[in-house]
Amino acid sequence: MRFPFVKDSIPFICVTFISFIFFALAGFAILSLISILLLLFFIIFFRDPERTTPHLKDAIIAPADGKIISIERDKDIEGKRFQKISIFMSIWDVHVNRIPFGGMVKDIEYRPGRFLTAYKDEASESNEQNIVDIDSHNGHRIRVVQVAGIFARRIVCWLKRGEIVKAGQRLGVIRFGSRVDLFLPEHSEIIRQVGEKVKAGRDIIGYLK
Numbered sequence: 001m002r003f004p005f006v007k008d009s010i011p012f013i014c015v016t017f018i019s020f021i022f023f024a025l026a027g028f029a030i031l032s033l034i035s036i037l038l039l040l041f042f043i044i045f046f047r048d049p050e051r052t053t054p055h056l057k058d059a060i061i062a063p064a065d066g067k068i069i070s071i072e073r074d075k076d077i078e079g080k081r082f083q084k085i086s087i088f089m090s091i092w093d094v095h096v097n098r099i100p101f102g103g104m105v106k107d108i109e110y111r112p113g114r115f116l117t118a119y120k121d122e123a124s125e126s127n128e129q130n131i132v133d134i135d136s137h138n139g140h141r142i143r144v145v146q147v148a149g150i151f152a153r154r155i156v157c158w159l160k161r162g163e164i165v166k167a168g169q170r171l172g173v174i175r176f177g178s179r180v181d182l183f184l185p186e187h188s189e190i191i192r193q194v195g196e197k198v199k200a201g202r203d204i205i206g207y208l209k
Contacts, residue, residue: 006096006173008156009046016042045175048096051201053168058208060188061167062198063100063144064180065093070121071194074186077143081186085205086124087198088179096173097146097180098201101208102166103136105159117150124181130155132171140208143183146174168201184208 005013020035053061066089075082089095113128128148135141146155157172159165174180182205184190190206192198198205 004048005043006046006048008173008175009042012042012046013039045091045095046173047094048170049094051098051168051199053098053201054204055167056204058138059101059167059204060142060182060184060206060208061098061100062087062200062203062205063171063182064089064097064200065095065198066090066179067197068192068194069179071190071192075183077183080141082143082183083186083188083190085182085184085190085192086179087182089174094200095175095178096200097144097171099134099165099167099169099171100144100182100205101134101136101140101142103134103142103164105161105163105165106133106135106141108132108157108159108161110155110157113148115148115150123147123149123179128155130157130172132157132159134165136208138208140185142185143181144171145181145183146172147179147181148174149178170201 016035016039023032064087066087069088070086072084075084109131111129114126116123116127130146132144154175187209188206192205
């Protein structure tokens with residue numbers, strides 16, 4: 001049976017659970033209450049549920065749980081035109097990120113930066129981030145950018161350069177509250193709207209064309 005939480009959560013859950021037991025036995029009611037509330041928060045935040053990924057031709061799967069806060073139709077990256085979809089993850093969303101489309105991991109680049117509120121547009125350029133470029137089996141380049149937020153102080157990526165990945169596969173996790181920017185080829189068909197909520201590894205966000 002698979003552990004239903006991110007592996008990074010084990011120290012947080014263990015420490016808060018032990019703290020709760022200690023404070024409860026010692027008779028410190030307020031501290032034991034704080035400990036149990038923190039324990040519940042970590043259990044909710046680090047949950048990692050299984051997802052059933054639809055395998056439809058050319059379907060692009062949402063890389064993150066959360067709310068779509070912007071869609072930009074004409075972004076230039078290294079001389080190529082892309083569409084950019086930004087998904088904001090609140091602290092209550094599942095923070096495990098997933099692969100949007102199958103292919104090969106071409107490059108992974110970590111960029112240090114600031115910790116502005118992830119909801120702001122400038123966070124995409126200024127904040128600490130991890131960039132994952134994926135070359136699809138049909139020759140398209142897709143970019144997933146994990147962006148840290150004001151509370152997110154660690155970005156974790158579980159991929160390696162050259163790795164063959166499939167849609168819905170776990171990519172990494174961001175702690176605590178953040179955003180993911182998805183860059184798609186300019187002719188991709190996006191079927192979602194700003195304000196919609198999506199689930200990583202489950203919801204179709206568009207189609208490659």
